[in-house]
Amino acid sequence: VQNIIKAAKEGKFKxxxxxxxxxxxxxxxxxxxxxxxxxxxxDVASEGGVVVALDTKVTEELKRExxxxxxxxxxxDMRKEIxxxxxxxxxxxxxxxxEIGKAVYEFEKYISSETLAKMLTTRIKGxxxxxxxxxxxxxxxxxIAVKR
Numbered sequence: 001v002q003n004i005i006k007a008a009k010e011g012k013f014k015x016x017x018x019x020x021x022x023x024x025x026x027x028x029x030x031x032x033x034x035x036x037x038x039x040x041x042x043d044v045a046s047e048g049g050v051v052v053a054l055d056t057k058v059t060e061e062l063k064r065e066x067x068x069x070x071x072x073x074x075x076x077d078m079r080k081e082i083x084x085x086x087x088x089x090x091x092x093x094x095x096x097x098x099e100i101g102k103a104v105y106e107f108e109k110y111i112s113s114e115t116l117a118k119m120l121t122t123r124i125k126g127x128x129x130x131x132x133x134x135x136x137x138x139x140x141x142x143x144i145a146v147k148r
Contacts, residue, residue, distance in 0.1 A: 068111055089117070090115065092120045094122060096143075099140070104120075133145075
C-alpha cells in the first residue's frame, strides 16, 4: 500500500474509465477515489475537466476591503431610511480610527462610487447632515453621516 501511495504522490499513475494504474499496480475504479486537495491556504475544486485552486488567505488589504464594503452597506441603508432616490448624489462623512480609518482612506474612491458621493469627508462636526448614525465595523465604532 505504501508503494501505491508513494507512486500516486509522485504522479506515476494513469486513469482510464474502468481502472487506475499506479506504478505497476492495477486498481479497479471502485477501489480508488480520485480527488484534488489543495495545499495549506488553498481550496481546490474540479468540474468538467477544469481544476480551479483558490487562495483562501485573507490579507490585511482584503480585510480593509471588507470593512469598506460594510461601510457602503451602512451608507446605502441610511440613504434608503431617509428616502433618497437611488440616483441622488450625496455628501458623506465617516469618522473612523484604526483599521477602519485606513480602509476609508484606501478605498475612498470605491466607497464614493458605490454610494454616489460627490464628496467624502472624514469629519462630521461642523456640518448639518440629513442623517447621522454610529455603526460597529469589526468591533470598532464608526460615525457615518449623509446629506444631499
